[in-house]
Amino acid sequence: MVASFRRQTLAGEMLVLQLAIVVMVLLAVAAVSLAQSEATFDRVEGRRVSALAEQVAANPLVRSQLVAPLPREALAPLVNSTQSQSGVTSVTVADAEGRIVSSTDPTVIGDALPLGEGAAAGRGWSGELTLDGTLELVAQVPVIGAGRDNLGRRLGTVMIGAASPTMWQRLSGASSYLLAYLGIASGLGLAGSLLLARRVKRQTLGLEPREIAGLAEHREALLYGIAEGVVALDPQHRLTLVNEMGRRLLALPADCVGRNLADLGIEGRLRDVLTGDREGPAEERDEVVIRDDRILVMNRMTVVKDGRLLGSVTTLRDRTELARLEREIGSFRSSSELLRAQAHEFANQLHTISGLIQIGEQEEVVRYIRALHRRRQSLDVTLSRRVRDTAVAALLMAKSSQAAERRVRLRISDDTALDRLTPEDAADVATVVGNLVDNAVDAAAAGEPVDGGAWVEVELRQDAATVEIAVRDSGPGVAPDLAREVFSHGFTTKAARKGERGIGLALTRLVCERHGGEISVTNTPDGALFTARMTVSHLADAVAEGAGR
Template structure:
């Protein structure tokens, strides 16, 4: 048969500990009471027995009988009467040699009396003495001769003793209400311990210590074992919990716990998301925030217990690398779309040529082909002459075909001038230009535009160390309330109008800031204008021509 042992609950342990404390306190009170009682007894009774012993030693009968014959028979009545009248435990008389000659206890007659310090030299003494099998508080006084040849001589010793009270007598004599006080204190201690145990049980939600320890260990494992950041705030927007990943992503100090967001320098879009100032859509709770060069995806959940708000918990995911991969995939997708657009355009042109041949309009076919060739050469010459970097020029020509498929005219400003750049800088310029042109085409093709022939204009301006990209469109522009927040929110132009979320402009801003630049949007009379600036390096052997 296997015996099972049930562990004590937290409330039970608290009750046992509190009762143990109460018992210790009661024992301490009892010890103090005993000490006080003993001190009082020694002081009061010591004086009394000393006075009685001095009175008995001064009796002429005691002096005369100690030097006379048969002192026991002569002193016995006096010894017994003194004991009865004084209500003491013992009365003893000894001769000059310390032999007991008379005592209230006849069994000690003839034995040697243990004398205190100095008694044999004529001085009195009082104190505790083990005598006749018990411990007594005694007073020993020498009997001195008063007449004749015995004047001043030590004739013997008188000892009067009072038995020390038992512990129970001392407790009962300490105070007539001591036991009542101890009983009331015990009852209050038991009731208080029980109430404290119940309160602790409620505050710990019924969890036992081993369960609380397990929860704490699991929490530590979850918080510091995941790759996502976790930030918990109380209703006053103070940081109550944050793991290492969350602190690193938000660039917060190590002592951020317990401080509010304002003290930590959190503001703008990040503050709105963490505090829930801008409610998320129920079907799309994730929010994109750019923080110190990182693209963060944040998800905030409000914590409510029994209808009482306890704060919020926000998870953070670093999407910077993913955004870079999305940008690269997007470039491939854009290339495929451009190829599809060009294939569609070529197919339409071939269909036109085929139709002209079928109806016998050979001369019209020649004129049509010449017109297409001239238009293509004109576009290639315009872009190639102004944009000497092949990657950026190729991007512009591809975007022109994509815009043409969507019935949008892509124009390159006469003031455009760009020299050849190093490959890394050319890639970043192409990224920013491609995102801005895509957004501009989306804005120009919206149904809100009243322009009969939508258009997008690109202008590239370059100086010794930077490039400025200006993209204008004929769309409805950016709403004034979004003009300052569109990049922080990560909206694209299309998303800004439809209320969707994206990271196109957030990536554009990230690239510009990484290169020490900036990006801004303004509304013109014709539509929106995006202006981006970034520092670049020129390729070796580049020729600057027409720079402004």
Template sequence: MVTITGRRRTLASQLLVLQLAIIVVVLVAVAAVSLAQSAATFDRVESRRVAALGEQLAVHPLLRDRLGRPAPAEAVAPLLQTVLTQAGVTTVTVADARGQVVSSTDPTLIGSPVVFGDPAVARGRSWVGELDVNGSRELVAQVPVLGDRAGNLGRYLGAVIIGEAAPTWSERLVGASSYLIGYLGLASALGVVGSWLLARRIKRQTLGLEPREIAGLAEHREALLHGIAEGVIALDPQLRVTLVNEVGRRLLDLPTHCLGRSLADLGVEGRLRDVLAGAGGDPDSRDDVVVRRGKVLVMNRMTVTKDGRRLGSVTTLRDRTELARLEREIGSFRSTTELLRAQAHEFANQLHTISGLIQIGEHDEVVRYVDALSRHRASLDLTVTSRIHDTAVAALLMAKSAQAAERRVELRVSERTGLDRLDPEASADVATVLGNLVDNALEAVTAPVGDAAGWVEVELRQDTSSVEIAVRDCGPGVAPELAQEVFAHGFTTKAARGGERGIGLALTRLVCKRRGGEIAVTNTDEGAMFTARMSITTPAAVA
């Protein structure tokens, strides 16, 4: 089925039609007000004029003299016609004391009774108002005629009635049509020019898009924002939220009504605010790691500019918490692989030494060399296993010891160390924290070729409700300005030295917080010391 639709009007034509419609409505309103004002002006001005004409005629000597005599019409008719001609009124009428018309410029009224607008006219009071005269509406002035001679001085002789027909609405509209047409032409011209200029300005601001195209883009944008799995948040130059999708709001833990509010109003501070605001020096950052309320977020920020003007920024967010957990598990396998490689390398060197001694016939030396290796291994095993009764943690320390030896670093176990067996979940968390801290310490103290070997010391202390892990090293320490930020920012010890960013310490802090503890770093005279505390309950079955 083919649907045929008419050509849609452009923005300019729509604005023009709207402007013209507004102009017509305004002109109709102005015409109505003008006609109403014209009627009010006519009533006010003409009322005074007809009243003045009636009073002048009522005191005319001829009218006073003839009105009290028989057949006054022949004498006063010329006088009435003169007033009609000179004043330009519609009718001039004279009634006697009985209220009968005795003379009028309208012959049809002669002999008919007069309808007074106010009965007080017969008692000597004037009246001005509108009346129906022969089917037409007239503005009428009714003025009493009083006697001025002895015998009838002050006596009511009759009344003078001056009438002027009010112009109809059509007549008033025709009279005002000249300036109304001028107003309509001027307003139409202004409307056309104004709508054209307004359309051009709107076109520039909307990049040449028509309203239907803008609506389509808005619909597509909403569909894209709420259809992607990543979080998106847009900020203006004043760091106010202008756009955020549901995923971004959830990852950043923002309230439902957050649009238009600044980051400060939303309680976004620290590392997260620096990344969103581009405060790290690079406005377009890539793969920044931020820890936000237990979530590991990877953020990419891009600044939005147009014609050299900064409009704000758009940042995408990905939840890497689960991925970080998987990376941690893979890291444990990698550590095991490195341990096996290190041990294979160590055993290969020892076997080469033994083989060489046998080849040169130093059989007694072979025995002494093997005994020395056995005593060293037994001593290390005894040191670890006598103080650490949890097999998983002890095995981890043995593995880290071999890894440290390959890096020419001495791994020490403090004499104050003591750890009982733990339940599997607690043992895994302790091993995770200990492994991350030892790895960071090894990175900090690994000696270059030719330099003296470094050392790392591990101390584990346990009471009835918690485990404390302290890892010291002889490295360069942590810069004071990073000591309070290193965990929130996700830096590792290596990152603290070289500026690279990681999530090892951030994950360590997450594990500690999940266990109701905390982790901190301090600088000692010899290097850095990381101290982690976790709430751990020893199983009742373990002695």
């Protein structure tokens, strides 16, 4: 019982379908054959009965009997002999009034002869008539007088009919070759369907249609049910699959499947990661890529089966929100590091003062404290005079202590001038300054020793609507082959030297672009120069705008 309800295999389904097609084709051939048989019968038998009717109508005996008075028994032998010799179904002779005077069916003698349209008008006619319940193909020919008294006069009509074979009679006549055709076609269909089923099963890895449908459903559920983007490429770099998340992260059109990466406008770093056209190990780590305003983490895997390259599959994760959280956490971490650096600096100074006191150098203690005071006061005065925004000034003050701990001198350019900004803009400017200073300090601390010690210089300039941030350092600079790509790759300056991953400069670029600005890097004789431009609102402008409302 269970086996009877078992699903049909692919080979079985193809066999049944193939046999059904063969039967339908044979039925259509049989119908065409019957139609051709009927047309052939009408053409051949129509000519034969017409010729036979003309022959009987031209017989002198028929003419003489039609003009003689009744009875006309002499026509009976002629009618019967004509039927027996020709094999027709009926032979009938009627007089000029249309009354049957002789026939192979004696029961109709004296009845009116059914005439066709042409025969009623005195002309010959052939067609189908139903006689005594039988459909016959008949020919009706007028009998024309030939004697001196009857020349040209219509004396009567001769009708000869041949019964039309029924459909079953035609099928029985053709059954032998139809059955042979059916057997041959069934055998060919069986062999062809088995061979086709084997080929299809090889191409579908032995899976049945229901299994293929299940895999397709599971794939759709898997691809569109995960939070990560998935992009698949063939060896020609054509997009073969992408889920909704991947299409949204890469800003692809709805009809992107089947199109080349170049047609979709995917170039540069993003294309290199998707295709694997880049230096270094291809699939050992995640790659950071910026697409529009998103920071994407991508991982590419090559798909190979039986030594044949099928393409690649790349997963994408949106790290933009995570990067924002990392930046916020980083600000707290940076604050703690700055406090620790300041505490370390103060502890060193206290240790120095304590040592001078212990050795009895009280005057040297006073001079040391005054020198520390003058240096701190000089930095405070410089920052407060040139950087009026308290958030940015406090950041630079803290970064100075952190740099000093790493034996890097942070100096403020004499051309620096920055007014107070709105809190939102001040936070973004501080983010850019902090990232650039951190990268510059790393580069300067890791660089070769220079005369006067390692240093980082910060210059802030502004006009009515923009702020320009320039950070120079005494480090080794940025490699020329990375100078143009460092921001799109999402590297930090440390990554530019060692090939490590990072998103510090990527965040800086996003902040600048969000403010309608840009960031660039160039190499100078002293080291690297990072320049960032941003559109900002000054605090006075914001207050005036709020008062106007």
